[in-house]
Amino acid sequence: MQTEQINLTPKIEPNISGFDDKNPPPKELIDACVHCGFCLSTCPSYRVIGKEMDSPRGRIYLMNAIEQGEAAIDETTSQHFDSCLGCLACVSTCPSGVQYDQLIAKTRPQVERNQPRTLKDKIIRSLIFNIFPYPQRLQIFLPLLWLYQKLGIQKLIRATGLFKKFFPRLAAMDSILPEITLKKSQTFPDIIPCQGTKRYRVGMILGCVQRLFFSPVNEATARVLTVNGCEVVIPKTQGCCAALPEHQGQEEQAQTLAKQMIDSFAETDVDYIIINAAGCGHTLKEYGHILADDPDYREKAKQFSEKVKDVQEFLAEVGLTAPLNPLTEGKLMMVYQDACHLLHGQKISLQPRQLLQKIPGIILKEPVDAALCCGSAGVYNMLQPEVAEELGQQKVNNLLNTGATLIASANPGCSLQIKKHLRLQGKEITLMHPIELLDYSIRGIQL
Known part of the structure; x- marks a missing residue:
């Protein structure tokens, strides 16, 4: 009599990832996290919300669960990805070198494609x-x-x-709306000649919000560059750097804007491309990742990003040649506010302080929790106003507690957020971009 063979091996269902096939967060980057928790104390959203899933470690747990098919991109999981400011403080503090910046950058487009918005x-x-x-x-x-x-x-x-x-x-x-004036911002020529001996030929990016609401910063940037031996090229065709859509997972829009920016500088033959806004600078340096799958722009993007320098990074590197004058009759007590995408995204912290301390009479104070995000984070303070409100209040309290009479801030979003909370506290304190202070010092203008 023939006996029936019974297969006792359990049937294993194939893993069905909750991510779609278009650039999901890589499994090897997810697995790099050892869940040690070092990121928790530096994460601003975790500090305010207090939930594990609103921390980098928690979000990586979610990414892993979605990748394993144990969770889906839905209203519950997407809210935790939305709560991330993208400040990248966790990247700076992670002892395992987890590339959370790349993980969240891959996850956000997945959320935008797969979770309908209200x-x-x-x-x-x-x-x-x-x-x-x-x-x-x-x-x-x-x-x-x-x-x-x-x-x-x-x-x-x-x-x-x-x-x-x-x-x-x-x-x-x-x-956060600044005072609106109908005064037209300065129209720059295509090329501004250097003053004195030419040292470099540099491109200059004007930005979007920067050129309309902070046009004096662009004017100061051009003056400081030219007086320090730089011929400045400003293509009329340049548009947005793609920072706003890139940080919020608007993948196609970000790629289109990035390609337009690359094309604008294609024939300029510049040594460097200079940017004076922290968030824009970080995105410009990420073009190689943003356009990694585009065969026509992949190499162009890498070459473009290699030329990008924050204006403070550039000036600290090449050195100032113009003499500097005091900004006040006596000592000036000042505090520098670290923008997250300079400090964590571009690893630029010492250079702005070095430049400011070259101005005679400056006393530079350091705030408590200098690395904590102010809550601006691109458009985060508009999309997640409750969390941003608490962070902005904490940031301004820390800046005020230094006793400084002037705040230096190198990012338009941070500046708007800080000015808002100064106004809410009834404080009248001058806030300027470091490049404006250098410009005043070079021209001998006192505050």
Whole structure:
């Protein structure tokens, strides 16, 4: 009699990842995390929210669970990825060298493709990503915003608290809006000749928010570069660097803007490409990753990024040739605010301090928790206003506690966030970009 053979080997179901096939976070990068928890104390979202899943370690747990098919990209998991500021403090502190920056950069496009947004979320994100990265579009709204402020509508709405109650994200946008002027920002020539002996030929990026709301910073940057022996090239065709969409997982838009920027500088024959905004600089240096799958731009992107220098990084490296003058009659007590995408993203911290200390009469103070994010994080303070509010308050308290009478900040988003919280506390303290201070010092202008 023939007996039936029974297979007792358990059937193993094939692993079905919760990520789609388009550039999921690499398994080897996920597995690099040993879950030691060193990142927890430096993570701003974990500090405020206090939940494990809103920390880098927790998010990597989620990535692993999604990759293993044990969880899905849904409303529950996506909220924890959305809560990440992308400040990269965890990258600086991780003893295992986990590339969390690459992990979150791969995960955010997955969320955007696979998790439908609510109607309110769609509206606010559409507003941000269809206006902010396009200076020409943003320029159209400036007269309306000017009237909004001049007619007292802004004060009335803030006093009633209606925005904050019914439209918290619009209230967050309104709260960081700087004073609007209808004065046209300076139009730069294509090439600005250097003063004295030519040392370098450099390209200069104007930015989006920077060129409209912080145009004096661009003007100061051009003056400081030219007086220190740089011929400055400013292509008219340049647009957004792609930082805003890239940080929020808007992959196609980021790639399109990055390619446009590369094309703008393609025939300029510059030695370096200079940027004066921290968040923009980090993204510009990441073009090799952003366009890694584009056969036509892969190498161009790498070559472009190799030329990118933050203006403070560049000046500290090549040295100043112009003499510096005091900014005040006596000593000036100043505090430098570390922008996350300079400190953690580009590892630039010492250079700005070195440059500022070259100005005669400067006393540079250091705040408590200097590496803590201010809560701006690109458009985070508009999308996650509650968390950003607490971080902004902490940052400003730490800056004020130094006793400094001037704050130096090298990123437009940080500057808007800090000015907002200074205003909320009724504090009148000057805030300037370090390059503006160098410009004043070179020109002998006192504060």
